[in-house]
Amino acid sequence: xxxxxxxxxxxxxxxxxxxxxxxxxxxxxGELIEAVEKKEKASKRIPxxxxxxxxxxxxxxxxxxxxxxxxxxxxxxxxxxxxLKVEKR
Amino acid sequence: xxxxxxxxxxxxREGTDADKRIRTKRKMLSAISPxxxxxxxxxxxTVPSKLHREVYDAHEAPMELGELIWKEGQKKLPVxxxxxxxxxxxGHVWKFYKKLxxxxxxxxxxxxxxxxIKYRENPDEPFFNAFWDGExxxxxxxxxxxxxxFTSDLDIIAHELTHGVVDYEARLKYExxxxxxxxxxxxxxxxxxxxxxxxxxxxxxDWLIGKNILIGVNALRSMKEPGKAxxxxxxxxxxxxxxxxxxxxxxxxxxxxxxxxxxINSGIPNQAFYIAAxxxxxxxxxxxxxxxxxxxxxxxxxxxxxxxxxxxxxxxxKAVSLFxxxxxESKAVELGWKETGVI
Numbered sequence: 001x002x003x004x005x006x007x008x009x010x011x012x013x014x015x016x017x018x019x020x021x022x023x024x025x026x027x028x029x030g031e032l033i034e035a036v037e038k039k040e041k042a043s044k045r046i047p048x049x050x051x052x053x054x055x056x057x058x059x060x061x062x063x064x065x066x067x068x069x070x071x072x073x074x075x076x077x078x079x080x081x082x083x084l085k086v087e088k089r
Numbered sequence: 090x091x092x093x094x095x096x097x098x099x100x101x102r103e104g105t106d107a108d109k110r111i112r113t114k115r116k117m118l119s120a121i122s123p124x125x126x127x128x129x130x131x132x133x134x135t136v137p138s139k140l141h142r143e144v145y146d147a148h149e150a151p152m153e154l155g156e157l158i159w160k161e162g163q164k165k166l167p168v169x170x171x172x173x174x175x176x177x178x179x180g181h182v183w184k185f186y187k188k189l190x191x192x193x194x195x196x197x198x199x200x201x202x203x204x205x206i207k208y209r210e211n212p213d214e215p216f217f218n219a220f221w222d223g224e225x226x227x228x229x230x231x232x233x234x235x236x237x238x239f240t241s242d243l244d245i246i247a248h249e250l251t252h253g254v255v256d257y258e259a260r261l262k263y264e265x266x267x268x269x270x271x272x273x274x275x276x277x278x279x280x281x282x283x284x285x286x287x288x289x290x291x292x293x294x295d296w297l298i299g300k301n302i303l304i305g306v307n308a309l310r311s312m313k314e315p316g317k318a319x320x321x322x323x324x325x326x327x328x329x330x331x332x333x334x335x336x337x338x339x340x341x342x343x344x345x346x347x348x349x350x351x352x353i354n355s356g357i358p359n360q361a362f363y364i365a366a367x368x369x370x371x372x373x374x375x376x377x378x379x380x381x382x383x384x385x386x387x388x389x390x391x392x393x394x395x396x397x398x399x400x401x402x403x404x405x406x407k408a409v410s411l412f413x414x415x416x417x418e419s420k421a422v423e424l425g426w427k428e429t430g431v432i
Contacts, residue, residue, distance in 0.1 A: 008344040010218040011245065011299070012309055013272075013352025014325065015345050045263040047252040047271060047351075048220040050210065051344045063344075066211040067151040078213040086326045089340070 001029070004055040005080040011048045018083035022076050032073050036064040138193045140183045141201040144172050147208040149215075149230065155205045171206040171240045175228060178246035179204060185247075185282045186254070189374060190382050195253040202250070204228065206240060221249045223256060231302065235324045241301040243286060245309075248279035248298065259391040264342045266396035268351035273358035277381055280312060281374045291366045291373040312363045315356025330356030334397075334430030358397060361425035365404075368421035376418050383407040401426035 001024050007016040024032070036054070055061040069077050144167065145155035158167045159176060166173055179202045186192035194200045203225035209216045216229025219239035226249055228239045239245060252275050255261055261271040276298050284294050297318065299309030306319040315330035330353055331338060338353045340346035347353060362381060366373035381404060384390055390403035404422050412418035426432045 006345065013347045046220060046222050047263055048249065050218050066214060069211060074213060077211065081214040086324065088326060089329065
């Protein structure tokens with residue numbers, strides 16, 4: 001499955017993204033989302049904070065907390081981090 | 090957020106209460122101060138008007154606070170360059186606000202300035218950013234290939250701490266024009282604090298924000314020439330800032346849309362301040378800075394929903410009340426907002 005990591009915010013205010021093809025079973029994907037999804041909307045916006053989102057090829061997007069990545073999926077995120085590039089707006 | 094380093098070292102902070110106590114105290118201070126402001130209770134004598142800084146090291150791991158490596162009163166400074174930068178930087182910011190505006194720290198209530206260096210949100214993602222989370226500062230060491238540490242520029246430290254000041258004053262919403270003003274006030278006081286420390290007159294300043302952080306790039310932003318800090322950079326692409334209302338970027342109020350272009354359209358009020366300050370010459374913090382601070386801290390003139398026109402009116406009103414009707418100061422401020430197409 002093709003998964004895109006979108007990084008926004010920061011003191012520069014740029015959007016960066018990176019895509020990876022990864023073999024996820026439905027169970028694994030569900031497990032990953034369960035661990036990293038930010039379910040609640042932030043009560044207050046923090047200026048210059050960085051935000052992350054995962055987007056599936058069908059366009060479904062979820063906001064993620066990258067400090068909560070389970071060790072099993074860390075290598076997948078490492079690949080995504082390595083490929084981050086600024087997106088033209 | 091889990092403290093993975095503590096886990097690795099077998100430290101149980103849940104059982105001890107040092108970190109919890111510090112954060113609770115700061116949360117109480119953060120919660121109390123805006124209420125005091127609304128109730129018009131001024132800073133009380135029991136709040137010492139003394140600088141208090143603490144520096145924590147997150148050791149490149151995701152953690153909320155990190156290990157305490159220095160606090161006010163300790164004569165021996167840490168070896169770490171990052172630690173020294175933030176100790177010195179926060180000291181300059183505190184002194185600037187105290188000496189020029191008699192402001193008692195970020196909240197004007199003596200809030201301790203807590204800073205965490207070498208912060209990461211994920212062990213495999215070097216953090217190239219710095220931010221004030223409403224309670225404390227976080228700094229990353231940067232992405233070695235294309236950035237230096239985010240403690241490298243005094244104006245960035247001052248920019249982020251000024252977001253804290255804005256949060257206790259006009260409380261500008263972080264979206265569209267109020268958000269762009271929030272960003273601009275942070276840039277204005279960021280550059281002013283750098284100029285004040287280096288005693289740089291307005292006309293001799295380069296007006297660049299974050300000159301040392303990005304490798305191979307001039308700076309993060311230019312207040313003199315918004316949109317021209319960098320171009321066709323292989324990593325950062327183009328500087329997207331705009332300098333005039335005719336180029337105002339309409340973007341969605343989403344994370345991907347920079348909340349309506351807060352870092353992009355902030356170029357307009359930045360340019361207005363630059364024009365006013367250079368028109369007045371001398372030291373920018375003595376006149377233009379005083380006018381902008383007076384506007385920011387007057388809740389009858391600026392509030393969470395204020396837009397560029399409100400800010401123009403507020404600063405023009407303050408220029409008149411501080412320096413007189415028809416003064417060169419009021420004319421310079423008006424010129425700044427006119428030249429940028431705001432009024």
